[in-house]
Amino acid sequence: MAELLERGGLVHRHGRHVKLDGEPTAILWLGTLAAAALGDGSVHWLNDEGGSLAHSVHAGAILTTCRHPDGMSVLTGGDDGRVCRVASDGEMTEIGRFERKWVEHLVASPASGLIVAGVAREAVAWSKCASEPTHRYAVSSTIGGLALDAKGKRLGIAHYNGATLVYGTNPDSGRVALNWVGSHIACTMSPDGRYLVTGLQETGLHGWQLPELRDMRMSGYATKTRSFSWDRKAKWLATAGDAQAILWPFEGKLGPIGKAPLLLAKREGTIVTRVAFHPRDDILAIGYSDGTVILARPADENTVLIDEGGAFITALAWNDAGTRLGWGDEDGRIGILDMEARV
Amino acid sequence: MLRPEALGENVRHDPLGKSRVWVELRQRVAENAGWTRICPLSAANREAKEVIYYIRGFMNSTPLIPVTVLIGYLGAGKTTLLNRILSENHGRKYAVIVNEFGEIGIDNELIVDADEEVFEMNNGCICCTVRGDLIRIIEGLMKRKGAFDAIIIETTGLADPAPVAQTFFVDDDVRARASLDAIVTVVDARHILARLEDSHEAEEQIAFADVILLNKTDLVDAQELERVRQRIRAINGPARLHETQNCVVPLEEVLERGAFDLDRILEIEPNFLSEDDHEHDDAITSVSLSSDAPIRPELFMPWLRNLTAAQGQDILRLKGVLAFPGEEQRYVVQGVHMLLEGDHQRDWRADEVRASRMVFIGRNLDPTALRQGFEACAVSAA
Numbered sequence: 001m002a003e004l005l006e007r008g009g010l011v012h013r014h015g016r017h018v019k020l021d022g023e024p025t026a027i028l029w030l031g032t033l034a035a036a037a038l039g040d041g042s043v044h045w046l047n048d049e050g051g052s053l054a055h056s057v058h059a060g061a062i063l064t065t066c067r068h069p070d071g072m073s074v075l076t077g078g079d080d081g082r083v084c085r086v087a088s089d090g091e092m093t094e095i096g097r098f099e100r101k102w103v104e105h106l107v108a109s110p111a112s113g114l115i116v117a118g119v120a121r122e123a124v125a126w127s128k129c130a131s132e133p134t135h136r137y138a139v140s141s142t143i144g145g146l147a148l149d150a151k152g153k154r155l156g157i158a159h160y161n162g163a164t165l166v167y168g169t170n171p172d173s174g175r176v177a178l179n180w181v182g183s184h185i186a187c188t189m190s191p192d193g194r195y196l197v198t199g200l201q202e203t204g205l206h207g208w209q210l211p212e213l214r215d216m217r218m219s220g221y222a223t224k225t226r227s228f229s230w231d232r233k234a235k236w237l238a239t240a241g242d243a244q245a246i247l248w249p250f251e252g253k254l255g256p257i258g259k260a261p262l263l264l265a266k267r268e269g270t271i272v273t274r275v276a277f278h279p280r281d282d283i284l285a286i287g288y289s290d291g292t293v294i295l296a297r298p299a300d301e302n303t304v305l306i307d308e309g310g311a312f313i314t315a316l317a318w319n320d321a322g323t324r325l326g327w328g329d330e331d332g333r334i335g336i337l338d339m340e341a342r343v
Numbered sequence: 344m345l346r347p348e349a350l351g352e353n354v355r356h357d358p359l360g361k362s363r364v365w366v367e368l369r370q371r372v373a374e375n376a377g378w379t380r381i382c383p384l385s386a387a388n389r390e391a392k393e394v395i396y397y398i399r400g401f402m403n404s405t406p407l408i409p410v411t412v413l414i415g416y417l418g419a420g421k422t423t424l425l426n427r428i429l430s431e432n433h434g435r436k437y438a439v440i441v442n443e444f445g446e447i448g449i450d451n452e453l454i455v456d457a458d459e460e461v462f463e464m465n466n467g468c469i470c471c472t473v474r475g476d477l478i479r480i481i482e483g484l485m486k487r488k489g490a491f492d493a494i495i496i497e498t499t500g501l502a503d504p505a506p507v508a509q510t511f512f513v514d515d516d517v518r519a520r521a522s523l524d525a526i527v528t529v530v531d532a533r534h535i536l537a538r539l540e541d542s543h544e545a546e547e548q549i550a551f552a553d554v555i556l557l558n559k560t561d562l563v564d565a566q567e568l569e570r571v572r573q574r575i576r577a578i579n580g581p582a583r584l585h586e587t588q589n590c591v592v593p594l595e596e597v598l599e600r601g602a603f604d605l606d607r608i609l610e611i612e613p614n615f616l617s618e619d620d621h622e623h624d625d626a627i628t629s630v631s632l633s634s635d636a637p638i639r640p641e642l643f644m645p646w647l648r649n650l651t652a653a654q655g656q657d658i659l660r661l662k663g664v665l666a667f668p669g670e671e672q673r674y675v676v677q678g679v680h681m682l683l684e685g686d687h688q689r690d691w692r693a694d695e696v697r698a699s700r701m702v703f704i705g706r707n708l709d710p711t712a713l714r715q716g717f718e719a720c721a722v723s724a725a
Contacts, residue, residue, distance in 0.1 A: 023486055039486035061486040079455070079483055100456050102483060120458070141460055142476060160462055160475065183462045183475050201462065201475070201514075223515060330488075 009293070009305040015325075015337040018052065020044055024328030026065040028074050029319035033088055034326045035074050036315070036334055037062040043076060043086050046326075046336065057084050057092060064106045069113045069128070069152075077103030083117050095126065096133055105143055109152020114168050116155060118143035123157050125168055135171035139164050144185040149193035156196040158187035163198055165210070178208045180215065188228035188237070195255060197237065199225035205239065209255060216257055218248065223271055227316075229284070231277040236262070236298060238275040238284050245272050245286045247298060265296040265303050274316035274327070281322060287313030291329050307335045407522040408485075409493045409599050412507055414548045415529030416500030416538065420558040424529060424590040424597070425497060429454075433594060438484050438491040440477065442499050453491055455480055459499065461506045473510040478517055485520050493599055494521060501544055504551040505659070505680060512682040525600040528552035528582075529590065532563045532571050539574065549575055550627045550659045550704045552582045554597055561588045580629040581662070581702045627659065630710045632701040636721040637668040643720040647676070647683065650716065655681030658705040664688075666697040668722055676701075 011017065022038030029035070034046040041058035058078030065076050073087040075095075083096035083103055096103075098119045105118030113128025123137040123146060141160035148155055148168065155168030162180045167173035183201035190197075197207040197216075203224055207216035218239075225241035236247045237256075244266035248256040265272075265286055274287035284296050291310025296303045307327065315328040325337040415421045428437060438453040462475035477496065484494065498507055504526065511523040528548045531538075538545035549555065555575060560568055568586075575584065585592045643665065651658060661678040676685040691697055701717055 023488055025486055039488060040490075060490075061483060063483055063486070079487075102455075102480075104479070104483070142458060142479065160460065181463075201478070 008309055009307040011293075011307045011335050011337055014339075014341040015306075015335060016050070018046055018334040018336070020328075020332040020334060022332055023330045024315045024332065024334060025062050027315040027317045027326040027328055027334070028065055028067055029317060029324060029326065030067070030072065030074070030088060031321075032319060032324055034319075034324070034334075034336060035065075035086075035088070036326075036328055037065040037074070037076055038332075041078060041080075043074065044334075045088050046334065048338075053088075053090065055086060055090055055092065057086055058082060063102060063104045064118075066106045066108050067110075069108050069110045069115065071110060075106050075108060075115060077106045077117055079103075081119075093131070095131055096124065098124075105146045107146045107148050107155075109148050109150075111150065112148075112152030112169055114148070114152050114155075116146055116148070116168055118146050118157070121159075123155065123166075123168075125155075125171070127169065137164070137166050137171070137175070144183065145187035145198065147187045147189040147196065149189050150191035151193070154189065154193040156187050156189045158184035158198045160184070163187060163196060163208070165196065176210075176213070178213065180206050182206075185224060186226045186228070188230070190237070190250060191230060191234045195237075195250060197228065199228075199239075199241065203241065207256070209257075214257070216255070218246075218256070218261070221246070227272075227274045229275045229277045231282060231284075231298075232279055236277070238264075238277060240272040240275050242272060243267060243270060245275050245284060245296065247284075262298055264298060264301060265294055267292065273313045276316045276318055276325075279318055279320055279322045285316055285318065285325055285327075287316040287327055289313070291333075293325075293327050293335065295325075306337055310335070408491075408520060409524035409601070410481075410511065410521050411493065411495045411524050411598055411600075412504070412526045413495060413497045413529065414500075414502070414504055414526060414551070416531060416534070416545070418534075419500070419529040419531040420556070420587075420590045421497055421529050424556070425495070427590065428495065428594060428598065431594065435493060435598075436491040437598075438494045440480055440494065440496045442497060455484070457496070459502060461503075472506045473513050474506050477507065477510050478514050481517050481521055493524070495598075500548075503544065504548055508551065508660075508679045509682060512679060512684060525553040525597070526551050527554045527556065527597050529556045529558055530571075530575065532557055532559045532568060532586075535571055536567075536574065546578060546627050547659065549578045549582075550629075552579055553600065554583045554585070555579070556590055556592060556597070557584060557586045558590055559588065560586045578627045578629070579704055580631065581704070627704065627706055628708055629702060629704040630708050630713050632703075632714055632717045634699045634718060634721045635696075636723070637666045637697070638699045638717075638720050639722055640665075640667050640674070646716055646720055650713075651678060651681050651683055654705075654707075657707045658703055660704045661702065663699070663701040665699040665701075666691070 022040035024036045024038055026037045027034055032048050036044045039061040041060055041062055042054050042056045045053045057076050058080050060079035062076045062078050065074055068075050068085055073085050076084050076086060079102045081098040081101045082094055085093045085095055101120050103117050103119050108115040115126040117124045120142055121139055124133045125135050127134040139157055139159045143157055143159055145158040153167055153169050155166050157164045160183050163178040163184055165176040184198040185201050186199035188197050194210055195207055197205055199205055203221045204219040205225055221241040223241050225239050227240035229238045235251050237250055239246045245264040247262040247264055249259050267288055271289040272286055273289050276285045282299055286296055287293050289312050293307040294303045294305055310329040310333050311331040312329055313327055314330050318325050323339050328334045413421055440455050440457045442457050442459055458476040460476040463472050663676040665674040667674055671690050672687040673691055675688040
């Protein structure tokens, strides 16, 4: 461990760094190919061989990204009001354009083929295989976050004074209003659709157990929570926004109500900015405001240093197989860890 | 501390039921000079707030992006001024947040439409009413590193300036990256007296200003202009006042003023408004205080905190430059309603008189009580 610390983490032995010109706003994986979306509007593809390919996609910053339901391309939303599909071979298709608006949120589901973008006060949806928007859900204020369940049907929309729950695949279905005062700026839904959890402007989380609409409040966070990650069994919800990763237990009838959270990998003087559970193992990747990235195991609270010495971590993601971890900091340094190389 | 609670009812939290802890972070983050917020924070948040200042604001030395807020009624000349800022060759790039894009004739990808969404934080404290859209937009703009040097925010004539200003005190992510440089109010010399009669907003817009452009002076006669001048001065004595036609003013008088135009208050003669001849009971006035004797921080801080806690609703703006005994640096303080920020700004220059000055702008201000309170904080001559 001492040796690893001296060398600045495992990335130096089993991974690599790539320096890009803009601030990465997200990293996505297609197999072992990483896509980094940047604040200068470009998407950079990084492969295992060290090759990289850049595409200029948006006129301003890429504010949001997600994987296209086809699994072969990514979707980007920018402050130029466009939603684009970008394939790794450079093929680019504009699927939506919203003049004078920012596209700040995107979610998509391979299960239902649904794509939803958060554009000002509207959640704009594309049904499976649609090349232009098919329906919209208007809410009372600007959307703070979007979340889909594992089936890609139930859609949670966070906004000022609460959230709205709809069926994203059926524009005529009823909506459920989840009211809670305050500005809700991020959200996540449990894969089974039983919980919607939002992050608040005034810090802390609010949650609703569905369909009973039972309220939950999780407070004590140092800053706003903007990153959530469910583990593979949806037993834990890992959250950012404090000097440690905070994991809420969602097992049992009442979920986290009345239970204490697990506090993992505290680092004084920093803030956890991104969290990402390994897709096949009980390991949590944690990115901090000082550029440190670690892996932590909730079971025994052991940690491994992956990277350090960078800047504020803005992006962190595993590939589906759990063989690659990618992260990026606000100075444009991308890190990639090859988990297969460890074996 | 971290405990989810099952809540039966969806009720607003009673702000007065919460324990309020006034925190002064300065002492704790002593080595990391920067603004200190002295605001009622919940005990739970206290530790936390420190951390974020630490990480984004001070540890990384990225300079804060200056923000100019442009206020004024439709037709006062804001758009003329904005167009000048965008078209003049000054070598600076500005991101402009407007409320009506159509008014500006210049196409520029750094012009962003705002929604004017005023959000009340759920602790119910009025000092925490902010502009949610500005928080989002500023965070979004910051992703484009190096694309611009400063931000200008235009607001409508009907808007209350307080939430805009408070956004820069309250939101940690915004504070860590941007700082309020100056509030600039454009006033139409022809219509302002009528506006002041029929709306609170007109008065507050003048009260909040660091810089006032008294525009369209060519459209009123000398007598009328003098009346307007006096009325503006009665509301906001400390602001810099420029009389203009077509908003023609050197842009450096408006943009990137630095330190909230604090030096201006050192030039003002104290007690310029000792006359108590208010036109209405709720008229906004300004009170200026001065002390040649150094101010004792251990008395001054609690005095100011208690004052703003009790009268924060009425105090629209406050600013101060203070000399503490035996300190080589000027301490500057500024506030909006109940929110205060203070910091050691820079060393006193050899040729500077180490006098302490405070300016309050607000309603129902009692100059005598303020003066006595301030003077009681000074090191006594004996």
